[in-house]
Amino acid sequence: MHYLEEDTIVAPATVPGTGALSLIRVSGRAxxxxxxxxxxxxxxxxxxxxxxxxxxxEVFLADGSLLDTVVVSVFRAPHSYTGEDSVExxxxxxxxxxxxxxxxxxxxxxxxxxxxxFTQRAFLAGKMDLSQAEAVADVISSNSAASHRVAMNQLKxxxxxxxxxxxxxxxxxxxxxxxxxxxxEEEVEFANRDQLKALLQTVSGHIEKLISSFKxxxxxxxxxxxxxVGPVNAGKSTLLNALLNEDRAIVSSIxxxxxxxxxxxxxxxxxxxRFIDTAGLRETSEDIExxxxxxxxxxxxxxxxxxxxxxxxxxxxxxxAAVKEIAEKVDFTSxxxxxxxxKCTSEGANKNVTLINNIITNINNQVVxxxxxxxxKIGLDKLxxxxxxxxxxxxxQEDTTLVTNVRHLEALKEARKNLSAVSLGLRTGxxxxxxxxxxxxxxxAISSILGxxxxxxxxxxxxxxxxxxxx
Numbered sequence: 001m002h003y004l005e006e007d008t009i010v011a012p013a014t015v016p017g018t019g020a021l022s023l024i025r026v027s028g029r030a031x032x033x034x035x036x037x038x039x040x041x042x043x044x045x046x047x048x049x050x051x052x053x054x055x056x057x058e059v060f061l062a063d064g065s066l067l068d069t070v071v072v073s074v075f076r077a078p079h080s081y082t083g084e085d086s087v088e089x090x091x092x093x094x095x096x097x098x099x100x101x102x103x104x105x106x107x108x109x110x111x112x113x114x115x116x117x118f119t120q121r122a123f124l125a126g127k128m129d130l131s132q133a134e135a136v137a138d139v140i141s142s143n144s145a146a147s148h149r150v151a152m153n154q155l156k157x158x159x160x161x162x163x164x165x166x167x168x169x170x171x172x173x174x175x176x177x178x179x180x181x182x183x184x185e186e187e188v189e190f191a192n193r194d195q196l197k198a199l200l201q202t203v204s205g206h207i208e209k210l211i212s213s214f215k216x217x218x219x220x221x222x223x224x225x226x227x228x229v230g231p232v233n234a235g236k237s238t239l240l241n242a243l244l245n246e247d248r249a250i251v252s253s254i255x256x257x258x259x260x261x262x263x264x265x266x267x268x269x270x271x272x273x274r275f276i277d278t279a280g281l282r283e284t285s286e287d288i289e290x291x292x293x294x295x296x297x298x299x300x301x302x303x304x305x306x307x308x309x310x311x312x313x314x315x316x317x318x319x320x321a322a323v324k325e326i327a328e329k330v331d332f333t334s335x336x337x338x339x340x341x342x343k344c345t346s347e348g349a350n351k352n353v354t355l356i357n358n359i360i361t362n363i364n365n366q367v368v369x370x371x372x373x374x375x376x377k378i379g380l381d382k383l384x385x386x387x388x389x390x391x392x393x394x395x396x397q398e399d400t401t402l403v404t405n406v407r408h409l410e411a412l413k414e415a416r417k418n419l420s421a422v423s424l425g426l427r428t429g430x431x432x433x434x435x436x437x438x439x440x441x442x443x444x445a446i447s448s449i450l451g452x453x454x455x456x457x458x459x460x461x462x463x464x465x466x467x468x469x470x471x
Contacts (some may be wrong), residue, residue: 008034009113009121010105013088016098024101026110027086027118032074034108035087038101039072051076059091059101068097082118083125123451129160130451134405138221145270146220146391150402159401162210163446169203170443177436197426204419207412210401214409217402219304223265223274224391227303229296231322234309235342239374240264240277261295269388276303300329305336305390307383309374312341316352320359327360327367336390337367344371344378411445418442 008028016022026035036046039057049055053074059067073088080086091097106112114120116137123133135154142148153159173196219225228236244264262277278296300306308326310319323339330337339360341353353371360367368386372379403409418441425435 008110009117010034010102010110011113011118012098012102014093016093016095019093021090022093022098024089024091024098024105025086025113025118026089026105027080027082027084027113027121028110029085030109031085031087034105034110035072035089037108038104039070039089041072046072046074049074051079059104061100067100068092068094078125078127081127082121083127084121128155129157131160131163131405131408131449132157133451134407135159138404142221143265144220144267144272147272150217150220150404153401154404159403160450162206162401163449166203166206167443167446167450169199170439170446173199174436174439174443177432177439180432181436193426197423200419200423200426204416204423207416207419210403211409211412211416213401214403217404218406220271220402221404223272224305225274225276225299225303226305226307226387227276227278227296227300228307228309229278229300229326230309231311231314231318234311234314234322235374236309237262237277239307239309239340239342239372240275242374242377242380243275261299268384271388271391273387297329300326301331303335305338305387306330308337308339309342310339310356312343312352312371316355319352319356323356323360332366338383338386339367339369340374340379340383341369341371342374344373345376408449411449415442415445418445 006029008026008030010024010026013023013025014021032047032049039046039055039059041055041057046055046057051074055072055074056069057072058069061067068091071090073090075081075086075088077083077085089101091101102112119128119133119136122128123130132155135151138151139148139155142151176196228239230236240262243266261279263274265272265274267273276299278299306326308323310322312319314322327337339356341356344353353369357369360369370379370382370386372383374380403412418438421438422435422442424430425438
């Protein structure tokens with residue numbers, strides 16, 4: 001796909017006033033000419049400057065006064081981010097300088113770029129596929145080592161290569177079936193049904209793996225959800241404040257202070273965790289508090305990790321009842337439960353610890369208990385190490401493929417549904433044209449992630465390239 005816009009666009013690529021320098025990006029047919037009319041350079045005209053060169057220049061206002069000294073980076077099509085002629089102007093990070101330069105570029109024939117328009121042009125020029133274009137925003141917004149690695153893999157094309165491989169295998173299948181339709185009167189079978197079933201199983205398994213990766217991919221992108229739950233006055237808000245090292249949540253001895261959920265993120269060991277402080281669990285007739293408790297239970301069900309904060313100074317019977325109530329709400333097949341025995345003065349000092357541990361072991365031996373004091377910050381280092389241990393074991397590499405985009409997830413689910421229909425059609429002996437249509441729909445779903453269309457020409461090209469008859 002190759003596409004060039006007639007308009008030349010300009011926009012700041014950095015936020016003015018946040019550092020020593022700002023960058024202004026210009027792209028389009030007239031980018032170099034427009035820059036040449038705004039920036040005065042010595043020696044060789046900017047229009048004659050080869051791509052990949054830096055030029056020092058000065059910018060003067062209409063009254064002849066110097067606005068700024070700048071450095072211009074020249075990129076010649078197609079060797080630029082957008083695939084068009086482009087320039088990037090480095091100037092001092094004054095809001096006045098940046099806005100004046102933008103005005104001067106607009107007066108020279110440019111227009112302000114729309115949101116994401118540089119990346120859109122890169123996609124339309126064939127510099128990247130749609131999934132890579134979407135990854136640009138993920139790279140920019142990544143706020144942990146893990147989310148950065150996942151986004152960079154997608155931007156570099158690792159995820160795209162996976163999808164292209166799947167798409168290629170499905171096109172192979174479709175071309176064989178299309179051949180049978182073309183020679184239906186001769187009753188020729190080009191597609192070995194056993195081989196098709198085996199290939200279908202392989203592709204379907206890969207798609208299922210990608211779909212299953214979304215939960216983790218989305219968690220890494222937005223922060224692994226960690227629900228802080230427990231009875232009222234157990235110290236949940238104090239724990240959140242201690243983990244954040246700031247007074248984010250209101251702490252009070254009055255029961256039921258927290259009425260709604262509070263969410264904040266913390267980077268621990270290169271992985272972003274999203275801690276969710278919730279309303280205390282108890283029986284109450286107060287409507288607003290009841291709504292808060294319902295939200296607490298919902299957040300508990302959605303969390304990857306549940307931190308159950310239990311007050312060690314409370315009566316043992318109440319403590320054990322609270323532990324059992326929380327454990328009953330945890331799905332141990334997909335969630336991890338950590339019991340935090342809070343308000344300890346020192347490890348092992350409370351006689352209830354052993355009794356509580358015995359009860360917890362009887363509930364589920366996967367549960368981990370830690371003695372902590374959120375107020376005194378005792379044991380929080382062990383909690384952080386435990387969280388790192390849970391997700392540090394992922395050891396994500398740059399080539400790790402995880403689905404992080406909801407649009408991609410829905411497209412993969414659509415492909416899975418269509419491939420299930422293909423599988424059913426092969427098992428039941430459905431007419432070839434119906435099976436071929438379901439297969440085309442699956443290819444279309446995968447192609448939509450890449451921003452590519454599947455057309456009859458795509459299949460025909462594959463037929464003549466790989467299955468030429470009578471040559």
